[in-house]
Amino acid sequence: MSTSSKPLSVAVIGAGMAGRTHAAGYRNVNTVFGAGLPPVRLAAIADANTELAEDAARRYGYDKALPSWEAVAEDPTIDAVSIVVGNALHRPIAEALVAAGKHVLCEKPLAGSLEDARAMVELERSTDLVTSVGYTFRRAPAIAGIREHVRKGELGDLSLFSGRYWCDYATDPRGPLTWRFKGGAGSGALGDVGAHVIDTAEYVAGPIVAVSGAALSTQIAKRPLPLGAVVGHNSAPVSDELGEVENEDTATFTARFASGLVGTFSVSRTAFGLPNGLAFDVVGLGGRAAFDQHRPAEYTFDDAQPDARTRGARQVITGPQLPYFRGGFPMEAPGVGGGNAENFTFQARAFLDQVAGVAEPLPTCATFADALRTMEIIQAVVTSARTGGTVVEIPPAV
Secondary structure, rough: OOOOOOOOEEEEEEOHHHHHHHHHHHHHHHHHHOOOOOEEEEEEEEEHHHEEEHHHHHHHHOEEEEEEEEEEEEOOOOOOEEEEEOOOHHHHHHHHHHHHHOEEEEOOOOOHHHHHHHHHHHHOOOOOOOEEEEHHHOOOOOHHHHHHHHHOOOOOOEEEEEEEEEEOOOOOOOOOHHHOOOOOOOOHHHHHHHHHHHHHHHHHHHHHHEEEEEEEEEOOOOOEEOOOOOOOOOOOOOEEEEEEOOOOEEEEEEEEEEEOOEEEEEOOOOOOOOOOOEEEEEOOEEEEEEOOOOOOOOEEEEEEEOOOEEEEEEEEEOOOOOOOOOOOOOOOOOOOOOOOOHHHHHHHHHHHHHHHHHOOOOOEEEEEHHHHHHHHHHHHHHHHHHHOOOOOOOOOOO
């Protein structure tokens, strides 16, 4: 599509924790990076919880709140839509939106099952519309900076990747049994936060070709049923009736990359005291780098300094020397912070750049096919765990 002054009309389906972050991202897209993006009309936020939708629409300046995703699909004035609801709903919503001629940005994981994910990839192949998936950590200046070190060979040949995503949102046994605890092995911590660390690993270090040594565990086997709507990871009133948790709280596995690099991974939603602990180390023969999302405006870097007396890991403060920073932050100076909110804005801008055909776009978002690959890696981890940790090859990307 060519760039036009006609406004782009956007909507968000889902008014919960992540949905609000998408909503805020669209609100800010024309405040970051270069010119060329048309004006953006904030058309609607849809949620079955109408009170939640109305509150989000008010907070982020959207024209209206809608009671269903079908109402978004049926609105001919809406051009592009974020899908930010339970995984099992991704496929039917995406199919309806594409049938209605709307561009789609879908949250990860791509779908509630591999069958649905493969159907969504076939949908992607059948259309010229933009179909993207939200892997927001690709937009973090520190992570993109580490990727540049790797791509330029500044760490030497890589020898180890160690990735983890440790969270504490499920440590309370009285936490309500929401959709996040349903769906079978691989749809728990692996699908929720593991999808991010797997994508980050491939973004930084290249494709994973096999996994092995996998183990899954569930620390809290039953949870109380909620008495009403639950937003994000928030607590909510619960009943005395308990329901079964169907998926994993924790998972570990090793991976082999196409380069021969070996990686170790662990993910958990029951890791006390770690609200959003995505972190990784990447080590080579000539240097190393590390990132921790709890300190998102910095990373550590170490290489062979000329004088042994000054060698050692040093703190790199994010600033205009890194991707996404110049033009992405109002105050273009090192040390001003940054985090998830900015990443979502950059992601929304990249999505709409592609929709509008901007002359100098940001790097494109992941595709449905990219996100299917992440789900195939997750399924391989599950298979490895079920077969005593055996090696499971990953199908080549198509």
